[in-house]
Amino acid sequence: MTNYILKRLGQGLLTVFLTVSTVFILIRMAPGDPAVSYAGPLASNEQLAAVREQFGLDRPVLEQYWIFLQQLFTGNLGQSYSFQAPAMQVVFERMPYTLTLATSAILLTAVVAIPLGVWMSRRPDTGKEFGVNVLTIAGQSMPDFWTGIMLLTGFAVLIPLFPASGFATWGGLVLPTVTIAILQIALISRMVRREMTNNLAAPYLTVARSRGVKNSVLTWRYAMGNSAIPVFTALGTRFAAMLNGVVVVEVVFAWPGVGSLIVRALETRDYPLIQATVLVTALLAVAVQLLIDLAYPLLDPRVRLGKAATA
């Protein structure tokens, strides 16, 4: 068990390291000069050179990489160019907003998608189910930025129920959460339906039914018990992906999270900020993935960690 965790941690950290290194190389290959966006378009060549020297951008790339590695191990990735503050601090200030949004979106998704998927799996291909099925397909076919703008216009502008942007009151959380959840509910409920339909048709369920087990127990304990792991994995993976910033939705709703931060950092070529964002989000994503795997034995007592790798 301990060995398993250590091995997974090692793999995870290696992934994170490779990711930040790739990003380091990519942004230095990119056209666009951070000095220009920092000093402004009217700056003289001398001023630009001074800015480059101040940020250490005049040094050879390998030397910059060496400095970056040293910074990586001290956890201080340098000053953000545009925020005039330590880049890690800027990211940590934004992280709670993304965490709040991701958590509320995944909770809403789980609460709606699991019952909906079960409902569909118990009456597959009937008229009603077909209607709901097509609706879920529509849900996964709407571009999230478009859904966001539509909800924004409908419920913040035309009927001013919720604030249009930012996170000043809890009401501001509603529209971005719903925007994300529409897509996720569509995806997860279809997945629950698929898993549950297979499990409900399995022979062990027929045996249980013939022995007089109640329908609700059959559905929720027997079939759901066996669908729990894939469903939980899907929810967890989606959550981990959201921590990387729900970029599009954050931009539409001017949500002060890491997603809109990265878009701004990319526009201004704020190298330390880009690297800090990627580092923090990649670490979090790896941590969440590990937690999902550690939770398997709780959901399914047959799973023994570290020994299950037969596929």
Next chain:
Amino acid sequence: MSLDTATPAAAQPARQPSPSAVTKADIARAGATRRRKSAQWKLIIGTVCTLLVIIPIILAQVLPLPDANFQDLSARRLPPLTDGHLFGTDQLGRDLLSRVLHGGQVSLTIGLLAVLVSGAIGVILGAAAGYYGGWVDTIVSRLLEAQMSLPLLMMLLLVVALFGPSIPVITFVIAIAQWPEVARLTRSMVLVEREKPYVSAARILGLHKIQILIQHIIPNVIKQATLVVLLLLAQAVLLESALSFLGAGPQRPFATWGRIISDGQDYITTSWWMVTLPGLVIVLMVVGVNLLGDGLRDRPRRKKKGA
């Protein structure tokens, strides 16, 4: 019974109502019948939705439409159905329908190319990983895992910022985002196929490993892989529109769907159509493709020669 089947025509008129307890109503209610019906409906609705969008897009050059980039500042933000502008005009007086159709050509081209590339990469790598196992499998599986923990959209934006928003770059970026799904599926199917007797038979007959893989295994899994590719087309169109919404989409020759929507965003309260209509076109198209993919997947498998 044997007489019955030998002379069906003669036996037909004299046949009594079936003594079977299974009535027609039962058959209509049965799971398999319902499944076939709903797959059929999905195929029909999917085809209609897809064609409704694709046919005008293909015919965009032929249809009597103003040029998509032609600006007429005297006809700014006209609502739909005025002066021959079916979808109205935008803030620069450009015909919205023409913009949507021409932009759609670009979006669709990118989507189709991206899906072809990701399908090819996915099938090749997935089949190699599943068939050869060993270090090939290790490398491919690690790549698949690594990509799952990457901040995907962030990386895509980065690469587009790096190489510029040209059509080949965006196609490549979407293909990179999508190959894992095909690869994972192909790998798992090849793992099953390679244990089947026909593979051993081919090996005993002295066929080379690559020959077995290409001539015998891949034809057996390609059909299902193609189905996934159809579903990926829907995702590719959505991903492209998200990229172009964030400003990382192609500008030439025509702005694509996401860009058109982000252009109209500032005018949403006064000119609803500039965001709503292009969005509805995307939804219609993607719903159509998704329904088609779903319907094809659920369609009952017919045995060959009507058996």
